Amino acid sequence: MHAATFFDGEGWRDGILELVDGRMLLRNATPAHDLPRLDGVIVGGFTDHHVHLQLVDHALLHSSTLARVVDLGANPAVVAALSAKMRAAENTCANSSGARETSADPCGANEASESTFSGAFLAPHGRRGPHETPHRAAHPVAVEFAGAFLTPVGGYPSDRDWAPAGSFREVADTAAAGAAVAEMANAGASCIKVASNADAGPVFTDDLCRAILDAASARGLPVVVHAQGSGEAQRVARLGAARLAHAPFTERLDDAEIAVHAASVAWVSTIAIHDGDALAxxxxxxxxxxxxxxxxxxxxDMGNGPTPVGLNANELAALRDAGITGAPLLRTLAPQDPRDPASVLLRLPGTDAEPTLARPLTSADLKA
Incomplete structure (x- = not known):
């Protein structure tokens, strides 16, 4: 049993870490003064809110520091099956303490991907770096997904070679909008992805975009929009989108527009896919x-070019360039609550440590 400092999603606090039936568990309790203290701090497994699992070797996620990913554009049948497969692996990973500390691979972390596809979404890009060094310890990964892109007839990404078969639905009218949303919801989607890329083809009219938003709302699903092109980020915010799949990069939003977004729309960063003027x-x-x-x-935007299948140091550096550091940077990663017995526990050297220094916590950490 050890005292430990942990991140609860908002800030740092103290608790008690103990080994129970071969599993590391964190309790929300005040440690005694004479209890030995873990060297370093604990956070829950991280989240990447924009990935494309059909475009990467998704099995590598089991040995990364990501514990949750949100797929924002894939064949719904393929990604639903993958999500179920990774959920099925959860019990094996969680109940086999040796798997966390040896080269055993119960979660398939060393398997070849069943559906790997290489391509670029917004190419050309810059700021590429080395992949995250994989850890040998395997852990479960939760996969949420949007299913297929909903796009106008002839809209992005319907003409892209990288788009896997079945990864988009061309929506021509209100009836098709309702059917597409229902299809994704029935496949198990946790959100709906809309393409609104005026730089690469037609975009939905306001009325048809509202029809998608209404259909999604009726299913309790938020809408995530790829907004690209002059005025598109502002337009979809006005129409009621809950989230942008990319922080706006087409143009500089003025302060009034920023205020509107800050009050109503969340932004998924994806800054490091850009270079030049778009990056700035x-x-x-x-x-x-x-x-x-x-x-x-x-x-x-994992899968957009040679991105790491794991935590991306370039994206973290870009977020720091944008003034997000310390606890706010950790909050962007939406770490799991480490007090939840189902959480992946990660160890950082200290509260100010770079998140890429995180590694899975093991029982050996209590013996140091």
């Missing part, structure tokens, strides 16, 4: 959005 614009927008109290969520 995204950083400036996020800097002011965060300062205005807007919600920024860590997301990488």
């Amino acid at each position: 614009t995204a950083v400036d927008n996020v800097l002011r959005f965060h300062a205005a109290g807007g919600t920024v969520l860590y997301g990488t």
Whole structure:
């Protein structure tokens, strides 16, 4: 039993860490003064809010520090099956303490991906770096998903070679909008993805966009929009989108527009996929959005070029460039609550440590 400092989703606090039936568990209790203290601090497994699992070797996630991912564009049948498979692996990972500390691979972390597809979404991009060094310890990964992109007839990404078969639905009218939303909801989607890319083809009219938003709302599903092109981020916010799949990078939003977004729309960062003017614009927008109290969520567009299948150091550096550091940076990663017995527990060297230094906590940490 050890005293431990942990991140509860908002800030740092103290608790008690103990080994119970071979599992590391954190209790929300005040430790005695004479209890030995864990060297370092504990956080729950991280979240990437924008991935494309059909475009990467998703099995590598089991040995990363990500414990949850949100797929924002895939064949709904494929990603639903993958989500179920990774959930089925959860009991094996969680109940096999040796799997967390040896080279055993009960979660399939060393398997070849069943559906790997390489491509670029917004190419060309810059700021590429080395992949996250994989850890040998396997852990469960929760997969949430939107299913297919909903796009106008001929809209993005219907003409893209990288788009896997079945990963988009061309929506021509209100009836098709309702059917597409129902299909994704029935597949198990936790959100709906809309493409509103005026730089790459047609976008929905206001009325048809509202029809999708209404259909999604009736199912209790938020709508995440890929907004690209002059005025698109502002338009979809006005129409009621809950989240942008990318921090705005097409143009600089003025302070009044930033204030509107900060009050009503969350932004998934994906800053590091850009270079040049788009990168500078995204950083400036996020800097002011965060300062205005807007919600920024860590997301990488994993699969967009040679991105790491794990935590992306380039994205974290871009977020820091946008003024997000310390506890606010950890909050963008939406770590699991480490007090939840189902959470993946990670160890950091200290409260100010770079998140890429996190590694899975093991019983050996209590013997040091």
